[in-house]
Amino acid sequence: MIRLNNDxxxxxxxxxxxxxxxxxxEAYAGYxxxxxxxxxxxxxxxxxxxxDAAVHYIVGGTQANVALIAHALRPWExxxxxxxxxxxxxxxxxxxxxxxxxxxxxxxxxxxxAADLRAVAQGYAExxxxxxxxxxxxxxxxxxxxxxxxxxxxxxxxLRAVCDEFGMYLFVDGARLAYGLxxxxxxxxxxxxxxxxxxxxxxxxxxxxxxxxxxxVVNPALQPYFRNSMKQAGTMLAKGWLLGxxxxxxxxxxxxxxxxxxxxxxxxxxKAALAKRGLLAEPxxxxxxxxxxxxxxxxxxxxxxxxxxxxxKGADNRNMVRFCTSWSTTDAExxxxxxxxxxxxx
Numbered sequence: 001m002i003r004l005n006n007d008x009x010x011x012x013x014x015x016x017x018x019x020x021x022x023x024x025x026e027a028y029a030g031y032x033x034x035x036x037x038x039x040x041x042x043x044x045x046x047x048x049x050x051x052d053a054a055v056h057y058i059v060g061g062t063q064a065n066v067a068l069i070a071h072a073l074r075p076w077e078x079x080x081x082x083x084x085x086x087x088x089x090x091x092x093x094x095x096x097x098x099x100x101x102x103x104x105x106x107x108x109x110x111x112x113x114a115a116d117l118r119a120v121a122q123g124y125a126e127x128x129x130x131x132x133x134x135x136x137x138x139x140x141x142x143x144x145x146x147x148x149x150x151x152x153x154x155x156x157x158x159l160r161a162v163c164d165e166f167g168m169y170l171f172v173d174g175a176r177l178a179y180g181l182x183x184x185x186x187x188x189x190x191x192x193x194x195x196x197x198x199x200x201x202x203x204x205x206x207x208x209x210x211x212x213x214x215x216x217v218v219n220p221a222l223q224p225y226f227r228n229s230m231k232q233a234g235t236m237l238a239k240g241w242l243l244g245x246x247x248x249x250x251x252x253x254x255x256x257x258x259x260x261x262x263x264x265x266x267x268x269x270x271k272a273a274l275a276k277r278g279l280l281a282e283p284x285x286x287x288x289x290x291x292x293x294x295x296x297x298x299x300x301x302x303x304x305x306x307x308x309x310x311x312x313k314g315a316d317n318r319n320m321v322r323f324c325t326s327w328s329t330t331d332a333e334x335x336x337x338x339x340x341x342x343x344x345x346x
Contacts, residue, residue, distance in 0.1 A: 002306035002333045004270075007176065007288060007326035012210040013259070016249045020210075020242070028241040031227075032057055037244030043251035044202065044214055049191035054223045056215045056230060057243035061175040062091045063235040064201045064213045069138065070098045071229035072169055072199070072222055077137035079171075080120050082107035084146045086173060098233075101134045109283040110147025112139065114158035121166035139163055142173040143193065143200075144180035148285030153187045160196045169219065172200035176288065178207040178327075182260030183286040184268070194218055204243075208250055208259045208327045212243040259327040263288040266325040266334050273341040274323075281320060288325045293318040298344045305340035306333075 003009045011017065028034040041055035058064040065087050069079055078101040081088055087095045088102045095102050105116040120136050127133060139159055144150045151159075163170045172193055174180070177200075181190060193200050198219035204212040217223050230236040237243060250256040267288045274280045274292045281291040293314045294302065299321065302308065311320040323337070 002336060004323045004325065004329070004333075004337065005307045005309040007179075007206040007263070007324045010326065010328035012246070013208040013249070013255070013327060015255065016209060016246050019245055019249050023245065030238045030240060031236055032240030032244065034241040034244060036241045036248055040214065040244045040247035040251065043248060044216060047190055047251055047254075047256075048194040048216060050194040050216065050218055052220070053194065054217045054226065056217070056226060057237070057240060057247065058201070058213050058215055058230065058235045059211055059237055059243070060205060061086070061173065061201075061203065061213055062094055063233070064215055065091065065140075065173060066094050066098055067226075067230050067233045067235045068171060068199055068201075068215060068217075069095055069100055069140075070233055071226055072171070073100050073137055074135075075099055076135055078103045078134035079138040079140050080105065080112070080117055080136050080168075081140040082110065082112040082145070084110060085112070085140055086142055086146060086175070087140055089146075103134070103136055107145070107147070110145035110149045111151060111155065112141050112159065114155065114162050117159060117168075118162045118166075121162060121168065125166065136166075136168065138169040138171055140171050140173065142175065143188070144176055144183065144285075144287045144289070147283055148287045148289035148291065149283055150180045150183050150186050150286065151188065153192055156188060156192065156196045163198075169198040169222070170196065172197045174201050175203035175213065176206050177201075177203050178256050178260030179263055179288040180260075181257060182264045184264070185286055198222060202247075202256070204246055204250060206326065207256065209246040212246055214243075214247050260288075263325045263327055263329060266329045266331075267323070269334050270323050270325070270337060270341070273338040277341060277344065279341070279344075281314070290323045292321055292323065294321060294344070295319070301344050302340055306337050
């Protein structure tokens, strides 16, 4: 069965598997103090044009978010995000579990708008009882968003300006970063993200690695003791070289960026088929996640060809579903899915 319900349903790119096999008999230092992690860090800092950043490696996305948020915030501080933000709806309250409130605002096309962030920050600044409420100290966004949309450079710069005005951190969740950077019409580069954020992470789990995310801590004020925070949060892998090796392979020769282009190209084929049938849902997504509204009968028919993610019921009681391509999605799979979409009943 063809799986398009997520972008982490296959193992890893062949180059990573080959490298793991080739180096399996080698011995390395633990806890990311090895040559692979050092090499990957150099490649990442070069690609992001942030030579003074600190690069760390964490097994998964939720762990990365927890480690960074716990490290950056004091107990009375909160993080502002869109109401559909991953930390708010898909992490089982992990941020709240470590003692930090998610202050949410309605998403605009899946994104956190600078005007809404300003309203939250200004509201605290003008509060007559500021000691009775949490201090909004961090803005959290995903690139791309949970809706598959991407921030424009102007939108990121506007968020940065608000953060600077109110003394807030900007943290970018890049679990699907390869796919956001490869989006048609995207005007944001990896150096832009490094320049405008205090910290961001580069997704590997969903972008060609077996597992792992590369946390890039740009702000010097957040760099000291981050490894201590990682260990305390249970996010430091003893066999850290397994992460460094994977990110070395992803960033050698620009492989990470090519992976993104492949997945997005496949998604655009599915998008075109959905658009032809009038099934595309809003907002428009230029990335590897495509959303559609289909009837119960159409969902039953589609399920015979592939597995998609059920997102809930739309306003018209149709089913909101997600098609999610990845580095591993093949032409043959997309051919079959497009044919299935074309053959859906009315």
